[in-house]
Amino acid sequence: MSVNENYQRAKKDYEKWGIDVDQVLEKLKSVPISIHCWQGDDIGGFETNQQELSGGIDVTGNYPGKATTPKELRGDLEKALSLIPGKHRVNLHAIYGETAGKVVERDQLEPKHFQNWVNWAKEHGLGLDFNPTLFSHPKADDGLTLSHPDKEVRDFWIRHCIASRKIAAYFGAELGTPALTNIWIPDGYKDIPSDRLTPRKRLKDSLDEIFKVEIDEKYNIDAVESKLFGIGSEAYVVGSHEFYMGYALKNNKLCLLDTGHYHPTEVVSNKISAMLLYSDKLALHVSRPVRWDSDHVVILDDELREIGLEIVRNDALDKVMIGLDFFDASINRVAAWTIGTRNMIKALLYAMLVPNDYLKQLQEEGNFTERLALMEEFKTYPFGAIWDYYCEQTGVPVREAWLEDIQSYEKEVLSKR
Incomplete structure (x- = not known):
C-alpha cells in the first residue's frame, strides 16, 4: 500500500474524533x-x-x-x-x-x-x-x-x-x-x-x-x-x-x-x-x-x-x-x-493528533477512566502513516530512507576530511 493510501486510511481514524489532519499538517509546517x-x-x-x-x-x-x-x-x-x-x-x-x-x-x-x-x-x-x-x-x-x-x-x-x-x-x-x-x-x-x-x-x-x-x-x-x-x-x-x-x-x-x-x-x-x-x-x-x-x-x-x-x-x-x-x-x-x-x-x-479538548473535558467532568483509556489508546493510533505522508509531501525521505543519504554523504564528503 502506498504512503498516500496509508495516509487516507489513517486520516479516517482521526477524523472520527474531529481532527482535521490536513489542517494539522499545514499548521505543523509553520512551526x-x-x-x-x-x-x-x-x-x-x-x-x-x-x-x-x-x-x-x-x-x-x-x-x-x-x-x-x-x-x-x-x-x-x-x-x-x-x-x-x-x-x-x-x-x-x-x-x-x-x-x-x-x-x-x-x-x-x-x-x-x-x-x-x-x-x-x-x-x-x-x-x-x-x-x-x-x-x-x-x-x-x-x-x-x-x-x-x-x-x-x-x-x-x-x-x-x-x-x-x-x-x-x-x-x-x-x-x-x-x-x-x-x-x-x-x-x-x-x-x-x-x-x-x-x-x-x-x-x-x-x-x-x-x-x-x-x-x-x-x-x-x-x-x-x-x-x-x-x-x-x-x-x-x-x-x-x-x-x-x-x-x-x-x-x-x-x-x-x-x-x-x-x-x-x-x-x-x-x-x-x-x-x-x-x-x-x-x-x-x-x-x-x-x-x-x-x-x-x-x-x-x-x-x-x-x-x-x-x-x-x-x-x-x-x-x-x-x-x-x-x-x-x-x-x-x-x-x-x-x-x-x-x-x-x-x-x-x-x-x-490527539483529541486534546475532549480529554480536557473528561478531566473536568471527573471521568478519569475514559481519560486514561483514550490517552493510552491514542499511543497506538496510526500516527506513523501521517508522519510518512508529511515527509513525502515536504520532499524529504520517508521513514529510514534518509539513512541512505547520510551513508552516501559520509562516503563522499565526511570520510575525506
Missing part, C-alpha cells in the same frame, strides 16, 4: 525548530585563537567527519536540513564567527564577522538565533564570568553579551525574523559556598548592564538560561532556575528551559503550563539527559511527547520558541541532527 550548529563540530567554533572546551561542558566520542571550517559546517547543516521536513532556524554561538584569520576578542565581535552566515541563511530561507559564548576562554578559566569578583572580568563579559545582542539584532533585521539571544553562563563553585547571595547580586547587576542597551524586539528577543550543576560547579550554580525565573519575569525577558538542567526527577514538560500563566513566551533547549546533563541526541521518549503535548494542548505553538541542544560525537553528526530534529517534529505532530 520552526532552532537547530543548534554546535552538534556539527563538537562545540569547537572557529576562533583563530581557539581554546579548549571548558565551562562544565563535555563532548564524548571521536566519530570521523567533524566539520573543521565554516563552509564544512554549513554544508553539513544543509544536508541535515534536506532530510528534515519543514522550514527551520539555525542557532549560532559567538565562537562561530569568521574573522579572516585575525584574532578578534569576543567583546569586539561585530555583525560583519557573521556576514557569511547571514548570506547563507538568506539563500536557504532560514532564521538565525544567537548565543554569547561565556566558556572556553582564559577569562572563564576559574568558572566565573558575569558574577566574577573582578570587575574587569565582569565588564569584559558584559561587553561580549552586548555585542552579541547587537549581532543578533542584525540577524533579525536582515532576515525579517527576530533572533533569540540566549545568555547561559557556567558560573558556580565545585564545593559548598560560604556566600550564595553576593555572586547572585553581581550576576543581577551584570544582566542589568547588558539589558540597559535597548534593542527593538522586532529584531532581537532576549532569554536567560539556568542550570542545576556542571562539571566544576557541582555544589552551587549562580544562575539557578529560581534566579533566572525571577529575573525574567521582573525584567520582561524570556526564561529558557533546558531539559537537561534540572534534577533527574524534575521534568520541563511540567513547567510549561505553570510558566505560561505568567510569561507571554518561553524558550526551550530540548536535549536528553542520561543520569546528568549529558546532552544525548533527542529521542521520541515519554518526556519529549509530554513536551509536545503541553505546547499543543495549551495552544502555545506561537508562545514557545523551540530549540535543540545536544552534542554527540560518538555517531555521525549529521545523522544526530536529523534524528533529533525529526523526533522533535514528531512529538509536535503526535500532540496535534
Whole structure:
C-alpha cells in the first residue's frame, strides 16, 4: 500500500474524533525548530585563537567527519536540513564567527564577522538565533564570568553579551525574523559556598548592564538560561532556575528551559503550563539527559511527547520558541541532527493528533477512566502513516530512507576530511 493510501486510511481514524489532519499538517509546517550548529563540530567554533572546551561542558566520542571550517559546517547543516521536513532556524554561538584569520576578542565581535552566515541563511530561507559564548576562554578559566569578583572580568563579559545582542539584532533585521539571544553562563563553585547571595547580586547587576542597551524586539528577543550543576560547579550554580525565573519575569525577558538542567526527577514538560500563566513566551533547549546533563541526541521518549503535548494542548505553538541542544560525537553528526530534529517534529505532530479538548473535558467532568483509556489508546493510533505522508509531501525521505543519504554523504564528503 502506498504512503498516500496509508495516509487516507489513517486520516479516517482521526477524523472520527474531529481532527482535521490536513489542517494539522499545514499548521505543523509553520512551526520552526532552532537547530543548534554546535552538534556539527563538537562545540569547537572557529576562533583563530581557539581554546579548549571548558565551562562544565563535555563532548564524548571521536566519530570521523567533524566539520573543521565554516563552509564544512554549513554544508553539513544543509544536508541535515534536506532530510528534515519543514522550514527551520539555525542557532549560532559567538565562537562561530569568521574573522579572516585575525584574532578578534569576543567583546569586539561585530555583525560583519557573521556576514557569511547571514548570506547563507538568506539563500536557504532560514532564521538565525544567537548565543554569547561565556566558556572556553582564559577569562572563564576559574568558572566565573558575569558574577566574577573582578570587575574587569565582569565588564569584559558584559561587553561580549552586548555585542552579541547587537549581532543578533542584525540577524533579525536582515532576515525579517527576530533572533533569540540566549545568555547561559557556567558560573558556580565545585564545593559548598560560604556566600550564595553576593555572586547572585553581581550576576543581577551584570544582566542589568547588558539589558540597559535597548534593542527593538522586532529584531532581537532576549532569554536567560539556568542550570542545576556542571562539571566544576557541582555544589552551587549562580544562575539557578529560581534566579533566572525571577529575573525574567521582573525584567520582561524570556526564561529558557533546558531539559537537561534540572534534577533527574524534575521534568520541563511540567513547567510549561505553570510558566505560561505568567510569561507571554518561553524558550526551550530540548536535549536528553542520561543520569546528568549529558546532552544525548533527542529521542521520541515519554518526556519529549509530554513536551509536545503541553505546547499543543495549551495552544502555545506561537508562545514557545523551540530549540535543540545536544552534542554527540560518538555517531555521525549529521545523522544526530536529523534524528533529533525529526523526533522533535514528531512529538509536535503526535500532540496535534490527539483529541486534546475532549480529554480536557473528561478531566473536568471527573471521568478519569475514559481519560486514561483514550490517552493510552491514542499511543497506538496510526500516527506513523501521517508522519510518512508529511515527509513525502515536504520532499524529504520517508521513514529510514534518509539513512541512505547520510551513508552516501559520509562516503563522499565526511570520510575525506
